[in-house]
Amino acid sequence: xxxxxxxxxxxxxxxxxxxxxxxxxxxxxxxxxxxxxxxxxxxxxxxxxxxxxxxxxxxxxxxxxxxxxxxxxxxxxxxxxxxxxxxxxxxxxxxxxxxxxxxxxxxxxxxx
Amino acid sequence: xxxxxxxxxxxxxxxxxxxxxxxxxxxxxxxxxxxxxxxxxxxxxxxxxxxxxxxxxxxxxxxxxxxxxxxxxxxxxxxxxxxxxxxxxxxxxxxxxxxxxxxxxxxxxxxxxxx
Numbered sequence: 001x002x003x004x005x006x007x008x009x010x011x012x013x014x015x016x017x018x019x020x021x022x023x024x025x026x027x028x029x030x031x032x033x034x035x036x037x038x039x040x041x042x043x044x045x046x047x048x049x050x051x052x053x054x055x056x057x058x059x060x061x062x063x064x065x066x067x068x069x070x071x072x073x074x075x076x077x078x079x080x081x082x083x084x085x086x087x088x089x090x091x092x093x094x095x096x097x098x099x100x101x102x103x104x105x106x107x108x109x110x111x112x
Numbered sequence: 113x114x115x116x117x118x119x120x121x122x123x124x125x126x127x128x129x130x131x132x133x134x135x136x137x138x139x140x141x142x143x144x145x146x147x148x149x150x151x152x153x154x155x156x157x158x159x160x161x162x163x164x165x166x167x168x169x170x171x172x173x174x175x176x177x178x179x180x181x182x183x184x185x186x187x188x189x190x191x192x193x194x195x196x197x198x199x200x201x202x203x204x205x206x207x208x209x210x211x212x213x214x215x216x217x218x219x220x221x222x223x224x225x226x227x
Contacts, residue, residue: 032214043202043218089154093214100216104154
């Protein structure tokens with residue numbers, strides 16, 4: 001079945017460092033890809049999405065590009081802030097259904 | 113803004129108790145979901161519902177049941193709580209539409225401890 005694999009954390013960075021969180025997927029057809037973020041004590045919020053190959057999703061300085069050739073959707077940010085400390089989840093859905101598959105989550109801590 | 117509200121942020125229950133977790137959404141979404149979140153395992157789907165009175169099993173339905181009597185409300189029921197059901201429970205909803213399809217909106221979660 002469809003699945004998502006993301007890099008294990010935790011990831012600890014200093015403020016203004018460059019961030020990459022790797023995400024690869026296995027799916028039939030042409031899935032939509034998502035990054036969700038979970039701040040401490042809260043539910044998940046949609047961070048960005050991409051619905052077809054070569055699409056780039058972006059929000060709040062984060063970006064991810066849908067790469068069909070490498071089945072990847074890596075999350076990047078050029079300069080992280082302390083307020084970016086959270087757990088990040090990569091996810092996919094297939095257009096045939098509403099089922100969403102999540103990665104295990106990557107905890108990011110940004111230190112001043 | 114879409115709002116998904118879970119009735120409790122924290123619950124402590126005893127083994128064998130019947131537990132109800134309630135979720136309400138205010139955007140007239142057709143689809144509603146219950147997940148549990150455990151460290152290192154991400155989110156695992158327990159049950160989902162595409163319509164009133166309709167339910168489908170997810171990946172880990174054992175020990176759980178659900179109820180959807182009204183479109184805006186989706187309840188998760190632990191018939192006889194056990195310690196291995198201690199977890200964070202997340203409710204989500206989504207709209208079935210061509211453009212907005214598949215984006216799920218989440219509640220803040222209920223952290224359940226079963227003693």
